[in-house]
Amino acid sequence: MAGKAAHALSLRIISECSTSKARCCKLTLPHHVVDTPVFMPVGTQGTLKGMIPDQLEELDCQIILGNTYHLGHRPGPDVLDKAGGLHNFMNWKRALLTDSGGFQMVSLLELAEITEEGVRFKSPHDSSMMLLTPEHSMEIQNSIGADIMMQLDDVIHSSVTGPRVEEAMHRSVRWLDRCIKAHKRTDKQNLFAIVQGGLDVELRKKCAHEMIKRDVPGFAIGGLSGGEEKSHFWRMVTLSTDILPKNKPRYLMGVGFAVDLVVCSALGCDMYDCVFPTRTARFGSALVPWGQLNLKKKKFSQDFQPIDKDCPCPTCKQYTRAYLHTLVTNETVACQMVTIHNVQYQLSLMKNIRESIMEDKFPEFVQSFMDKLFPAKNFPEWAVEALASVNIHLKS
DSSP, rough: OOOOOSSSOEEEEEEOOSSSSSSEEEEEESOOOEEESSSEETTTTTSSSOOOHHHHTTTTOEEEEOHHHHEEEEOOOOHHHHHHHHHHHHHHSSSSEESTTTTTHHHHHGGGEOOOOEEEETTTTTOOOOEEEEHHHHHHHHHHTOOOOOOOOOOOOTOOOOOHHHHHHHHHHHHHHHHHHHOTTTTOOOOEEEETTTTTTHHHHHHHHHHHOOOEEEEEEESOOSSHHHHHHHHHHHHHHHOTTTTEEEEEEEOOOHHHHHHHHTOOOOEEESHHHHHHHHHTEEEEEEEEEEEEGGGTTTTTTTTTTTTSSHHHHHOOHHHHHHHHTOHHHHHHHHHHHHHHHHHHHHHHHHHHTTTOOOHHHHHHHHHHOOOOOOOOHHHHHHHTTTTTOOOO
């Protein structure tokens, strides 16, 4: 491959767990310095549902996501170019990551046709047709101006087996080369490769080894968290982090459940994203260290505690479960209030993970976290196995 290029990011490893593969890093991006491991809330249309950028900044959220497919439709590259990019358009001063649009191959499969050229989508908004090629994905993402952009990859559901998995893996490599060639703002934006290969060990290895031949500034682990068995999921994750270079960020796509964040940090991942905390908030469900509170339940109607007395978010500081119960059954403002709490929960969890790594007390943190979430010691078998693989042995 061509000689090494200068990238618009740097990764500095601050601390490494002496037991597992967990690590704490400073990821310097054009718009912000991000502490990893980090959870990135998803703002599909240039906003998180239920929160404004100022509120995210007040929670010290360092990086959020935007969706290339949806932003490409609305407002479109022309408007984003005139606005000077999504940062200016949404008044967000910190880091942004955009997906490639490729995930919609799975989520909108009935509206998509996949060929070597690219993916032809039928818009769920207005039924118009859109051809998303690697080149067009780069064009839209260059207009968006995100600090990190994802290559267009050939995404298949994790349940797919047979020749289609290998086809998608090889096509993802070819599309990465097209993305690299089409990327016009290498001094201001970073293009990440996405490792594919389904649940096939050899294809995952082959794809990872092929991807790292390209001098891209970071790598993602894709095609997982789609409902596959967790025993397969964690093995694909740790296989990938074993191969991917230590001096570049490792982004595990689509992961947001608390147990997954803790376990996969132990397996060496740096970055995560998921709609889970914001989506579950819209159904009146609040995330807490011992699980979830369904605030719609009648038992909270006279409960005058905060969601979590130890949570520093504005919702927990100012409002009770009883008040929120009244709102979640009637008022849309409840979406904002519970979303703020859930995002704070995720950010606090990641901060605690980072602090435990820096203090070299990560195994103790993992045990304490699992004990709170599973007081009966009925830890998920996959999590026990995954943690044991990196020398963290849960005490039951």
